[in-house]
Amino acid sequence: MRELLGDKDNRRLQLVETIYLNPGISLDELANKFTLTTMQIQIDIGFLNKPLAPLEIEITKDKKCYLRIPQHLSTKIIYQVFLENNINFKLLEAILYKEYDHYEELASELFISQATLKRVISFINDCFKPHGVSIKSRPVRIVGDEANIRAFYLFYLQERYPNDQYPFDKRIDVFSKELVNLFIEKFPADKFNYASKMRMTRYVAVSLLRETKRHEVKHGEIPKDLENLVTDEIERYTNKEKFEYVFKMSLTPELYQGLFLQYINYRHAFSNRDYHERIALVSDNRIIYEGLKTTVESIGEQFDITLTHPENLLLRLYNVMSLGAHLTITPYVIYPNRKIFLLFSQSLKATILEQSKTSFMQHVPMVAERNDAYFYEFLYLLVTHWPDFYQKIIYQVPPCEVGLFFNSDVEHMHYMKANLSFLYGDKIKVTVIDSEELESLPEKSRMLDLLIINFILPEKITLNLPYVSVVDGLSEDENKQIRNLIDKIYYDKMYRKRFEK
Known part of the structure; x- marks a missing residue:
């Protein structure tokens, strides 16, 4: 449901992704890609850097863009930020936990006007229409295809809270975990690792939350062995009476099946x-x-x-x-x-x-x-x-073709070849250029992706490819420059060019 972000947030998310996927892309290239001015791109980047922190979009002096991600973080935080700050998703999360009697109450909760709230709801309903889902008023709630609704919230929560820190009511959290632990006891341990168990717990929690608001789901017949499993699970659940007291509803086979809808049906297979x-x-x-x-x-x-x-x-x-x-x-x-x-x-x-x-x-x-x-x-x-x-x-991605041309110290050039191969492995293929004349360098390097030299290139020599001058050896700054160029070239080959089988 990416379209729920709306045009502006969608564009800004695509901007972040484009910079991430194309390290070193220029402001002009971004402006051309998004049909904007470079000033508008810079405004978007300036707006994004605060909510994305500690991630940072860096613009270098030569107007190249890079997404800097601290080692302990990942790109997941990007999606977390957009979901956390987007008003459409804020509203959808709010009405998951509570159904509001009046627009005024929900608008106050979201710090927006009632007119803005109505526009947001209208926009969301347009997005949800193909899926048989809509937001209704009095109370403000989400209704329609219940299987789609539960699946939507399952996927949303996974994106919004990638560290499994979901803001469920403690009762929902405790009882959903109890039911899942009981459910998986009968299955082999290798069927339920941490990820699959958390996914099931998250789904049961969403389902339990929906059921407590009397949003039942239609479900058909289930195989006989699963009917027996449901009956047995309910009988074995020692906290059944407490569950029914807390949620004011009977733990019937129909309710139990609804809670585990994605797992107890004619489609899912545990073995x-x-x-x-x-x-x-x-x-x-x-x-x-x-x-x-x-x-x-x-x-x-x-x-x-x-x-x-x-x-x-x-x-x-x-x-x-x-x-x-x-x-x-x-x-x-x-x-x-x-x-x-x-x-x-x-x-x-x-x-x-x-x-x-x-x-x-x-x-x-x-x-x-x-x-x-x-x-x-x-x-x-x-x-x-x-x-x-x-x-x-x-192995379908061709390596980055790197050429070496040093005007002295041939042994150093061969050392550099070995060092680059060690640093970048299969990403690169290093070729030592054999030439006695500097003027022939543009032609000799014509088929390469990147050139590394050990001198300052004279103005009269024009190269049609990026190059790095390693004058006093491979310093940290020069290694960083080479790495960024190799990544950009290699990624470009990965994402843009088309290769025959």
Whole structure:
């Protein structure tokens, strides 16, 4: 739901991402990309630096832009900042925890006028309309497709509070954790690591919060083994009476199933046995499974990639995509950060990225046509759970071609070659330029990406590529300059150019 940011915040977020992904991009290039003046770009950067701190967008003397990220932080803080400060998301979070009787009360809570509040609600409703969700008044609440609503808040909270510090009421927090701990006792430990347990706890907490406000979810039949599991779990829950007293509602099988809606259904599979049973029982599941299997096999054949244990990968893919076939909300509130994680593959639009997407669209249309964002989730799972797929991607990116031309001390030049290779590894390919005349340097370096020399270049020599003068050896400043240039060139090859298979 990136569109919920609105035009201005969306542009500013894209500006931060562009600087991050293109270290050293100039103000003029940014102005051209966003169809703005350089002054407007500088105003946006000046506005962003305060909320982004301790991250900082640095503009150098030569008007190059870099995003400086402290070692102990990551790009996640960028999305946290935008969600924290955007009025649309502030409103949506406010009405998750409390349903306001009047506009005046909510407007006061958000420190905005009632007229602004009405405009915000109207904008949000336009964004939510395709998903069967809307904000209603008296009380001000979010209603509609309950599965989409719960999924939206699940993804939103994950983006807004990436350190799992969610501001749930203590009762919601305690009881959701108790129910999840009880639920996972019956399953193998390897099925519920920290991340998957936290995801389940977050979902149950959102569901419990919605249920306490009497927003029930429609759910169909479930397999017999899950019916027995639900009954058994409720009987085993020692705090059942306390739960019912605190929340003033009975812990019925219907309520329990609603709390675990994403997990207790005909789609989700906790094991290969469940997996094959679900496929056999429901035709839609079988179509998704067969589509994923065909897609993975097609990708393997197209790019000559082996998959030694397809069952484990397909199980993960199936659980995510079978859920995606029943939701229209994007898998992440600001999902392009998934694409940022995968940007090393974006340059391969003529090969891996485009052909993978073509196969996915062709063989898993139930998911692909419902929500375009799920392709990036699919690709993310391939990257993180199929090692040979990842290897294939990174070896598709050509190295940065670095040339060395020193006007004295040939041994030093060969030392520099070894040192650069040590520092930058597979990112670079270093070539020592053999020339007896300085005038031939522009032609000799024509096919290179970066040139390193050990003298001050005379004005009469014009180079059509970036260069660094290492006059007195490779100092810290010169190494930093070279690193920034290599990163920019390498990233440019990763993201922009198209290479044949």
